[in-house]
Amino acid sequence: MCFSSFVCVCLCSFDLKNIWILLYWCTEVLPLAVTALLPAVLFPLFGIMESKQVCMQYLKDTNMLFVGGLMVAVAVETWNLHKRIALRVLLVVGVRPALLMLGFMGVTAFLSMWISNTATTAMMVPIVQAVLEQLNSPQKGENPLPISQSQENGMTPEEKLENSSNPQDKLIIQDSHIPLEKPEGTEAEEQVGEEAEEKERMKMCKGLTLCVCYAASIGGTATLTGTGPNLVLTGQMSQLFPQNGDVVNFASWFAFAFPTMLLMLTLAWLWLQLVFIGFDLKRTWGCGAVQSEKEHAAYDLIREEHRRLGPVSYGELSVLGLFILLVVLWFTRSPGFINGWATHIFNTKAEFVTDATVAVFVAVLLFVLPSEPPRYLCFWRTQSFDTEPPRGPTPALLTWQVTQRKMPWSIVLLLGGGFALAKGSEVSGLSRWLGDQMIPLCSIPPWAIAVILCLLTAIFTECASNVATATLFLPILASMSQSIGVNPLYVMVPCTLSASFAFMLPVATPPNAIVFSYGYLKVSDMAKTGIVMNILGILCITLAINSWGRAIFNLDTFPSWANTTASITTGG
Template sequence: MTAKWKVIVAHRNYLIAWLTPLLLLPLPLLVPTKEAQCGYVIILMALFWCMEVLPLAITALFPVLLFPLMNIMDSTTVCMEYLKDTNMLFIGGLIVAIAVEHWNLHKRIALRVLLVVGVRPALLIMGFMSVTAFLSMWISNTATTAMMIPISQAVLEQLHKSEHETSPVEHGAESINKAFELQEVPHKSDIYQETQKQDNGHVLTVEEEEKLKDEKQLQEKQHLTFCKGMSLSVCYAASIGGIATLTGTTPNLVMKGQVDELFPANNNVVNFASWFMFAFPTMLLLLALSWIWLQTMFLGFDFRKNFGCGVNASVKAKQQMAYRIIKDEHKKLGPMRFSEIAVTVLFILLVVLWFTRDPGFMTGWATNVFNKNGKSYVTDATVVIFISLLMFIIPSEVPTCFCYDRARQTQQDSTRQIPTLLDWKTINQKMPWNIVILLGGGFALAKGSEESGLSSWLGSKLTPLQNIPAPAIVLLVCLLIATFTECTSNVATTTLFLPILASMAQAICLNPLYVMLPCTLSASLAFMLPVATPPNAIAFSYGQLKVIDMAKAGSVLNILGVLTIMLAINTWGFSLFDLNHFPVWANTTSTASCQ
């Protein structure tokens, strides 16, 4: 029986892939309506996404097959959903991020900030968290974590090594740990007497050996604890930083695309500038709370020692040795090359153009220049594609014809073709095309729900919720999504929930953004399990963490995250998006009674 069960478990994906569609088949057969048929597709895709029976991107292709067969949408209309404006925004953002990674600009920024912050325990955690969060605002959370974790481990190993080398009490190769002043420092007279005993050839007693052994174990335990805290701080900061910008993490783009799909007349209410003004303060607050919590959990409550106040010369020497590691890594990068300067300038130009395109509080350049009949033809995707194209036009080196030292030029230098900042081979290797398809599948589902009438049907069934206070609804849904995203992809979570939440908001005459915005941010609160998000898995792969460590730290952060999001949406988010009123752009035929 055990052998048969093992065979079933080994082939479970095949069984689920074949049996699930058959078991769900009575739904569209017994209820022959378009709403039921669309529901069949959504339930099937939800189960496949949750159990990861197939690659997520392959499951996202189901609407291309099933919607035409069920007469919900024709094939041409479905396929058009897979490359919308939001997909191009995602692609352009990734191209810029790949350029930053390709020329190691992100590593230079990280090391430079760490040199400024220093290596005192609490400040070291703060430095790694702030750098990781900033980088993950612009480049992949996974890539940021994969770069920052090895740097943090190298610094911690050097700190640990320096503790052995500078400790005054040694027996063989062992030493007593006083790193970071996390334990009481022995009195100088005791150290002197112990040293004298060893110098005079004194053989340690059993009690003395046991004491040194216990102190050695305590040293290793404290080092392991600090390594755990540092690994968690990096992976958590990567997830938190991604919520600050529209292109920082994929759920944000899913939300932007769903709003544009479900409410075409929304007047571009969610753009880079408006999202940043709402999410960036939220990110800063949550990052600060996370830093305080991780510092308390892994360094203790003695904040004076955590900040390196009143440390002795021995501890300062250890910190200087670790600081030298960061400095040496920074020196290896050398001076900034032309390619790094060019990418930096283009990156800054991109951010400025995004912010000034349509900031909301003033007329943007897109409205003044590219506006016709009250409609702006330029979006955030247009801007980022423009910058992306420049990456393939600008050379990565200064052409030799512009060099002043012509005497050093050779014939080979003058005829050599200088590569551009980016080439297609680099893009093709690093571009996650599966996410582009996954985004498109989500937009196809949203469109299919609208065309089949499933959205309206769901909205009508959710009208009893209007008797519950709106903040309570948002709090419950945020907690649900924060829990759900621990087990499933955050992209799949937002793709499945946001159309339902939009229908619910319309049915109870609530501004859809009041529900969709906080729930999108909650999808990034994947802190409890290694499988919840790639940054967690990278941190877990280094072997210092146990699942229980991540669960303890992450459960508190999940609660802090939901409370922070609730504070944000009910304060500055409320006025920023005018959430007190049901907007005209959300008023469809099904919600004509909403005023």
């Protein structure tokens, strides 16, 4: 089966009962959250599924995992914990161009692992903008001082000299009106030098802003709750392969995706360095050089922003503690190489406790625990935080009003619509038909299939949202893998990561749009840089899935849970 035939099968795979949803999802004629509700209307009307069955798809375990994780992220944002972490790291790495870019990318990637990519970018870009303004401001001696600084007692320096009684001052005035002769070519050389410096400044602005949106997209792939496609994967696995034994959980995904993220982030940093800054060790790394006044000003700006946050509050410490508790519980619930705490206590007979249980538990604690030290800790309260004991009820760490305002509820509907669409494809027989059409793919090596699918997904996600891309592709890939006898995770995991690698267009992701709105970039800048980023991403994914991914997900064998599901699907 040739590549063009494979593409045709993918494009023709949705019958007329699903074509409207597909078109609306790709073109965004309606808001995506509204489009996600269409299965609840169309599937009962077309006789595909009963309304009760469709509506049950909209609030699954994966949705609750997303809701709980987002509530913790909202608490982190509310208490400015993310900004404190970002500024502190920037103070450590310094303001040399190479290290500054590394600091911005590292902080952005880390924060986007836990809070949304959009919120991370929206918080980081103003910091980048302020630092760039300091780095691009004129140094002393380059331009005259502002009028407000040069005037004193309402007189300019010339007026002060004219009114002076000192004869030497008169000579200074006369000499100042004598034109100075400049060597030939000096003005032209200065103009060329200024143009070159301005070009370098603009390149640095482009590089430092691009690195933020790229790092946000890359960092979100490292955790299961970091970005939408990861949640779509775990939801589709639970729905299409209910006997998979929780093969994709927080710990297993982190073990695979975190090293992949670090590799991709390093390559992205090197690529952006090469394009926008260069590898001049003295200029970019500061080897053997003294910091300029601009760099001192930029560093002082970051330090001042950090100082304005004030001392760490009790609420920040509490949110940080709950965040650490959440991560520890996620990692130790079912680490894979040993039985976790959930297996010993709750899951001896069935999988009662999942990652969603942990996320919702910690989210509930945010609404229970106080934002100020309780009354019985009044002494510690006054000594440590310099605040008076509360006279009335103490507000909680997170209120429902703040949650309702900051939560992206549309993503919950979007995930539910994707699950409903996948279930409709399965019930209508589309998955079975699609699997039969892809049997000739057995002649293509599995690694080549994975590369081709990653390329298709990366291209498609430039035009559609990453969640919509994963929702449309993953059920098709699951059916294909069953038909050709390949472990479903071998093709589903790479395409899930590829759905997040939207680097080429401003409209591809909200982080790209935020960065583009600051005016430093052209579409051509993002496209030329992004196409290499996509290639690097596919290479990293191919390396990861064929090395440590094989060991983590046991990809060398066709699992029994996929074989059983395949026989049921083809036999029904």
